[in-house]
Amino acid sequence: QVQLVQSGAEVKKPGASVKVSCKASGYIFTSNGITWVRQAPGQGLEWMGWISAYNGKTNYAQKLQGRVTMTRDTSTSTAYMELRSLRSDDTAIYYCSRDLGDWYDYWGQGTLVTVSS
Amino acid sequence: SSELTQDPAVSVAVGQTVRITCQGDSLRSYYANWYQQRPGQAPVLVMYTKNNRPSGIPDRFSGSSSGNTASLTITGAQAEDEADYYCNSRDSSGNYVVFGGGTKVTV
Numbered sequence: 224q225v226q227l228v229q230s231g232a233e234v235k236k237p238g239a240s241v242k243v244s245c246k247a248s249g250y251i252f253t254s255n256g257i258t259w260v261r262q263a264p265g266q267g268l269e270w271m272g273w274i275s276a277y278n279g280k281t282n283y284a285q286k287l288q289g290r291v292t293m294t295r296d297t298s299t300s301t302a303y304m305e306l307r308s309l310r311s312d313d314t315a316i317y318y319c320s321r322d323l324g325d326w327y328d329y330w331g332q333g334t335l336v337t338v339s340s
Numbered sequence: 341s342s343e344l345t346q347d348p349a350v351s352v353a354v355g356q357t358v359r360i361t362c363q364g365d366s367l368r369s370y371y372a373n374w375y376q377q378r379p380g381q382a383p384v385l386v387m388y389t390k391n392n393r394p395s396g397i398p399d400r401f402s403g404s405s406s407g408n409t410a411s412l413t414i415t416g417a418q419a420e421d422e423a424d425y426y427c428n429s430r431d432s433s434g435n436y437v438v439f440g441g442g443t444k445v446t447v
Contacts, residue, residue, distance in 0.1 A: 258437070260383075260439075267424075267426065267439060267440075267441050267442040268375070268377075268383065268426050268428075268439040268442070269439065270428070270436070270437040270438060270439055273437070282435070282436070284436060285436065318382055318383070320383075323388070325370075325373065325428065325429065325430065325437055326373035326385060326388035326389065326428070327373075327375075327383075327385060328385050328388075328394055330382040330383055330384075331382065332382060333382055
């Protein structure tokens with residue numbers, strides 16, 4: 224069965240960086256992209272960007288360009304999302320999801336990233 | 341503010357029908373997809389490309405689209421359908437994906 228398992232919760236200080244991992248199993252990793260979505264406390268879903276697991280091509284949300292980098296390691300079927308220069312409003316649950324073409328059929332369990340001094 | 345607009349909340353009695361809408365200019369060119377999110381859980385895909393249900397989603401969920409509005413209808417709502425529902429699609433440029441602000445459905 225398809226599974227996306229994310230790394231554990233993180234607490235970071237403002238200005239620091241965080242890197243969240245998403246390990247895929249149960250399907251051919253390079254057949255689909257991975258999309259990252261975040262959700263601030265009590266707020267809605269926010270699309271962060273997409274990475275092709277096949278060739279590493281990326282597309283980032285405009286508001287995050289310059290601060291976010293998405294990568295993947297095909298040898299371990301793992302996708303990564305790094306966010307730099309963290310601010311308090313980056314506090315959120317970060318989700319990875321399997322992308323079938325702008326719709327996301329499997330989601331990771333979420334990773335809480337807390338940014339606090 | 342999102343390029344896809346959803347009503348913040350709607351309520352429905354058990355067994356009745358509720359329609360959740362998602363409005364945006366990009367929906368004239370792109371399909372909407374729908375997700376259900378229960379408290380403390382990851383979102384679940386319930387409808388994609390207008391009216392396709394993933395395996396395991398009850399057939400009381402249906403999707404439609406007209407002009408700049410996409411709709412998700414729950415026919416015969418059940419208590420377990422109480423959740424937040426989000427639509428997503430492309431933005432007006434077509435280059436990025438956006439989510440609607442979400443609709444809280446109370447059953």
